[in-house]
Amino acid sequence: MKSTLLYIFLVLAPLGYGQIINFPDANLKTKLLSASTSNGVATGQVSTYNMNSDSWTPNQTPYYTVIDTNGDGEIQVAEALLIKGLALNSANITDLTGIEYFSNLQYLKCGSNQIQSLTFTAPNTLQYLNCDYNQITSLNLSGLTNLRTLKCSGNLLTTINTSNLLNLNWLHCLGNDITSLDLSSNSQLTSINCGGNELTTLDLSNQPYLSALYCSSNHLTGLDLSHCDMENGLFADYNALTFLNLKTGNYSWDYLQFSNNPNLQYVCCDEEDLDLVAAKLSTYGYTGCHTNTYCSFTPGGSYNTLTGTLSIDFNNNGCDANDIVQPFVRVNISDNSSSGTSFTNSNGVYHFYMPWGNYTITPQMENIDYFVLSPPTAIINANSSNGTFTQNFCVVPNGVHPDLEVFLIPLSIARPGFDALYKLVYKNKGTSTQSGTVQLSFDDAVLDFVSSNTAFSSQSTGNITWDFTNLQPFESRVINLVFNLNSPIETPALNSGDVLHYTATVLGQTDETPNDNTLNFHQTVVNALDPNDKTCLEGTTIAPGMVGDYVHYLIRFENNGTANAENIVVKDMIDTTKFDITTLLPLTASHTFETRISNTNKVEFIFENIDLPFDDANNDGYITFKIKTKPNLVLGDTFSNTANIYFDYNFPIATNNYLTSVQNPLSVTENESSTTMIAYPNPVKDALQFETIKPILKAEIYDISGRIIVAMGVTNNTLDLTALQSGNYVVKVFTENGVSYSKIIKD
Incomplete structure (x- = not known):
């Protein structure tokens, strides 16, 4: 039977062009026969479609044409094949059967009719289809592989399959009953209007060119636009949004609307859009919603990535994979208009994300006279988008420079009658291997030494000494300590408000910067304390002789939620009238972190993928850094510091404001x-x-x-x-x- 049909088709094919097309719907046939050179029903000219104006531009005149060219009151296949566009709106059409013979159509408008079903299974050249405001419940578009614009708003659709429409640019399906929309195959979309449906989710992860989205009046609970261009705007009013990601890399929103989302809790956006979004939140009265940039730690949209390492060439034979990397080194980046700072992480790796442009990269060593950098600066020409650039730096010692550093970190509060935990860190910042001693002095009258994870070399009243050998350049070692504090009923008693004094000292060869060989740590005794706090290790006062020198800060955080914290950011706005921001250096932390400085004084310590548990035994973390005060502080001046701690998408937690005064x-x-x-x-x-x-x-x-x-x-x-x-x-x-x-x- 199949062979017979194929034979008949092949025999009769030459006669097909004269075949009269049967149109079961008389209204369709009447509309087609009405086509003239003036009424805009049909055109036989190749046209250019302007998506922005939703119109076709004639390439020739006259543009419109008659379909029934022989005037016999019928339409033959040959006549149908000459037509490139049809406008069949508002003609009471219920059935488009017969339209398949117009196989050279580029665009078809059949809106405002009574059509209930549309099927296009045979491949054709249709690029534009507008079937708005019908009664369509079924739409089969599998044959329209060239379709660029689909408008099917105001129908009764509950689903729509666009998987074969790989070239689709515009999708407008406003005012249907669509419950889900799979656009994973439509990566060329620039405009989507899916408002007034029943959508609860909308995945736009494969829409890099999307510049306009209209999704108002749905039931969306979250919307992530970070993979989209979004140059023209967003309309997302009247949804159930709790989360909105506007981090697109596009900083010139023509329209941004997301009103009437009373459950909105968090908006993530690019740094440049923070003020705009904050103004929107204020206008909408979203007092329970906050905004920041921390939903991801890469920019939105297109950007370039620069990465590299700082290695120490102690063998003077060129840097290679066997050389020691240098952690926590400041690396500055600048172009003609802006600048920023990153730091190498614990693996000696730094990175920047940047738009196209020309950039100068300059490492800034703490003791630059100790080393020679190769190259001292680097120029990166990032004249593309989404490129990856690598710039490594090789550091060669410039002579023998002995330089040790020590600091003491409290890992818990000092509570009368309880144990207190500490971390004693000593580090070789110089260019030669060192051996020596680390000593900790404390008030033995109110403190009892309990234990350390490293055996001490000697102990006397109020003093413990540890010997060390072969401390390599840039190597750090840690001694974990436990002390027990006197209770209020012991003699002498310890009470809340008392201050414990510790002095940590490291001694080796004659040191070139002896100021950091000793750290005096003053810890206030408390009965209870907010676990998200900030402490200046030097205490509430420093002597005039310490002005212009480093002070050390500890920021502690604790996950008191009901789920693990995936990401945590500690943001510290440095008062540049009191501190020299160019001297800030991260020291150590409880977990892997990265540090960046932007906007002159904004410091961010980023714990990406920390996955911090919420059980009491494992829910703590901390970061320490040092920074020099301005040298012009005088007796009686004060300086203070506070920080905000961001746990995932929650409101930030502000630490205490730690105030220190210059005082004798x-x-x-x-x-x-x-x-x-x-x-x-x-x-x-x-x-x-x-x-x-x-x-x-x-x-x-x-x-x-x-x-x-x-x-x-x-x-x-x-x-x-x-x-x-x-x-x-x-x-x-x-x-x-x-x-x-x-x-x-x-x-």
């Missing part, structure tokens, strides 16, 4: 003892003896600039000063009667 500790008014104190011998070489009526509880030693050098316990009114360097000092001693001072000379 020896000038602070205290309950000074009226009892005479005698300190001897003076000058002193090792042990300093005291004569007082009441036993001495503890002592603090200050240099002549008022900077605390060490705080320690006193045993039998004797102070061990063996480790103290030669010089002039002031000893501050605490007894039950009060405080006394004595000037001493250390030989």
